[in-house]
Amino acid sequence: MPTPPTTSTHATARAEDADAPLLAALRAGDEQAFATLVTRYHATLKRVARSYVSTDAVADDVVQETWLAVIGAIDRFEQRSTLKTWLFHILMNKAKTRGVRERRSVPFASLARAGEDAPTVSPDRFQREGDAWPGHWATPPRPWEDPERRLASLEAREYLRAAIAALPATQQAVLTLRDVEGLDSDEVCELLDLSAGNQRVILHRARARMRNELERYFDATG
Amino acid sequence: MTVDEIICRQFVEVATDYLEGAVRDEDLELVEEHLAMCDWCREYLHQIEATSAAVAEGASSAPPDATLQALVGAFRDRTRGDAPR
Numbered sequence: 001m002p003t004p005p006t007t008s009t010h011a012t013a014r015a016e017d018a019d020a021p022l023l024a025a026l027r028a029g030d031e032q033a034f035a036t037l038v039t040r041y042h043a044t045l046k047r048v049a050r051s052y053v054s055t056d057a058v059a060d061d062v063v064q065e066t067w068l069a070v071i072g073a074i075d076r077f078e079q080r081s082t083l084k085t086w087l088f089h090i091l092m093n094k095a096k097t098r099g100v101r102e103r104r105s106v107p108f109a110s111l112a113r114a115g116e117d118a119p120t121v122s123p124d125r126f127q128r129e130g131d132a133w134p135g136h137w138a139t140p141p142r143p144w145e146d147p148e149r150r151l152a153s154l155e156a157r158e159y160l161r162a163a164i165a166a167l168p169a170t171q172q173a174v175l176t177l178r179d180v181e182g183l184d185s186d187e188v189c190e191l192l193d194l195s196a197g198n199q200r201v202i203l204h205r206a207r208a209r210m211r212n213e214l215e216r217y218f219d220a221t222g
Numbered sequence: 223m224t225v226d227e228i229i230c231r232q233f234v235e236v237a238t239d240y241l242e243g244a245v246r247d248e249d250l251e252l253v254e255e256h257l258a259m260c261d262w263c264r265e266y267l268h269q270i271e272a273t274s275a276a277v278a279e280g281a282s283s284a285p286p287d288a289t290l291q292a293l294v295g296a297f298r299d300r301t302r303g304d305a306p307r
Contacts, residue, residue, distance in 0.1 A: 029297075029298075031294050031297060031298055034293070034294055034297040035290060035294050038285060038290055038293050038294070039284045039285065039290065042284070042285035042289070042290075043281065043283045043284075043285070044281075064289075064293075067293050067296070068296060071293075071296055071297050071300045072300065119231070119234075119235070120234060120235060121231070121234045121266075123231075126230060126231045133229075134229070135229035135230060135231040135232070136229055136230045136231075136260075137230045137262045137263075140230075140262035140265065140266075141262060141265045141266050141269055142265075143265055144269060144272060147272050147276060148275075148276075148279075151276050151279065151280060156280070157280045160276060160277070160280035160281070161280065161281065161283060164277065164280075164281055175277060176281060179274045179275075179277045179278050179281075180277060180278050180281045182278075185242065196244070200238055200239055200242055200244055203238055204235070204237065204238035204239070207237075207238060207270050207273050207274055207277075208234070208237075208238075208270070210273045210276075210277060211269050211270055211273040214269075214272075214273055214276060215269070
């Protein structure tokens with residue numbers, strides 16, 4: 001299918017859908033293509049769902065409902081967004097419906113704000129009043145040697161996964177959508193009903209906490 | 223802001239805003255002056271970027287096999303039921 005001419009940079013970006021090759025196969029009933037799609041997005045969908053509902057079990061239900069809706073609607077998907085964005089919109093509709101049923105749809109933003117003012121780096125790491133340079137590093141970050149190589153091991157990946165799973169649900173959702181799925185901040189704000197500022201605060205808290213975890217891992221593994 | 227410099231403890235809280243291009247114009251010069259002077263905060267910023275990249279690489283995890291099989295089964299049933307060819 002030829003790419004329709006467009007002048008919108010947004011639409012141009014959308015045309016680059018990494019999942020586009022899967023779509024024709026999905027429509028043709030290719031089970032392997034569907035398995036690939038599920039494997040690619042299941043964990044992210046679960047993390048995002050979990051930020052809207054109160055338990056893992058309900059989040060599993062929401063993701064299950066999402067996949068069934070995808071199966072039912074894939075022939076009608078019009079490619080006005082990427083397949084990924086479409087998936088997330090279906091998920092959010094299911095999650096919000098369930099969140100309303102659970103009377104838990106509204107508090108997302110207010111929950112996200114809780115603890116917003118707490119420092120993301122331990123105050124112990126900085127010089128105190130009365131020291132030579134108050135507020136400057138006392139225990140600065142030590143450079144990481146070759147992080148890509150050291151994070152390639154199975155053990156390191158397991159550590160990283162566990163650290164992500166231990167983040168508050170809202171931080172997991174934003175971190176996953178931004179840093180794993182590569183959505184831009186506008187898309188994440190729209191999906192999760194967040195202001196731009198709040199989205200950045202949540203993203204920063206998540207990244208800062210993950211940086212602390214990686215630092216601990218690198219220190220412990222020499 | 224009326225201060226004429228920022229300190230490390232403040233910089234670490236705006237690292238993501240800086241990467242997102244979201245630091246307010248009136249503060250941007252102070253942030254960049256600090257970064258130019260402070261090796262440690264440059265290292266911190268670098269580590270935040272490295273963390274973001276590490277998360278991107280390490281976060282994927284496949285669904286439980288039973289879940290995957292059940293969903294593929296639903297896909298198969300639907301394909302057979304609705305689209306005979």
